[in-house]
Amino acid sequence: MELIDNAESSGRYRPALRILHWIVAALVFLTWPLGLMIGFAKDEVKLDFYLVHESLGFLVLWIMLLRVGFRLTKPAPSRPAPPIERLAAGSVHGLLYLFLVLMPVSGFLATNAHGFPLKWFGLVTIWSPIGKSPDIAWTLSSIHEWSAWILLTLVALHIGAALFHHVVRRDETLYRIL
Template sequence: MPARMTVEAEASSLQSVSVSSERYGSPARLLHWAVAILVLITWPLGLMIGFAKKDVVSTFYLLHESFGFLILWLMLLRVGYKLTSKAPKHEGSALERVAASGVHGLLYAFLVIMPVTGFLATNAHGFPLNWFGLVEVWSPIGKSPDIAWNLSAIHEWSAWILLALFALHIGAVLFHHMIKRDMTLYRIL
């Protein structure tokens, strides 16, 4: 019986929260979680390429590059959707709104920069992108070791920046959900 009262008290306190319960649209929520899952698969694959045995390294590259290219297209859809739809209003202090907008903007930027530089680096190394072994994607640039090195460096640095942004994003989610106990997380679920 006390557990039921606790659940009812929790529900009552959540109903009194002043944060808007307006949710992101279904396309935004679907794209958010699809990209998040793909990044959680693709990032470790890229990291493991350097440690993979020679007989499987090509499979790691194929999967890493294919998932990365998929992330690029999903991010282009996300950007298009974001530009043409209304997002729920950011609640909280001015500092929280600026921080959220800044981190979201940087996440979007690096989620485009990463796959673009990875794709172009693959081309500059002299390899076409063979998307999941099904389709060979047109290579916009030819083989160039100097360009390949620069693009690879940008790609790798971007990976670490993206990891830091991801940590900030998750930290903010936990702050809102566990400390402020507001409805921010539910807007994207």
């Protein structure tokens, strides 16, 4: 229970949120390049790349839904900051959450719409809410691809801001999530 309810006076995020943050970060840094490499994979292994990419993406979705649930019940610890900085940080965090849900949902639905049900890590077939739908498959694929590039930009902004706080401002911002 301590992982969820331990509100620290240091201004750090709760341990559960810190753990989930770093799991999602690791999964994104695995999943994103894997998705990019699919286009370059030989036909013999292309489906294997898809399977791992989609399975990891589906895992990101469920972890993100858990993170959203935690954040709705336990808000982030407050930190004094200028209003413009709070607005920028809040906007980037909100958009990160949005795209970390939108991207796996659009990828999952695109896969379904192209007629390929997700077999999660080759073990469990996940029910397809839309089935084969060629009319919307390419739209969903485009949303997924654009979301990936937007997410990459947001991650770069997020990392850049964390490094700015750590290296230039030399404040405790980075330690809040470590």
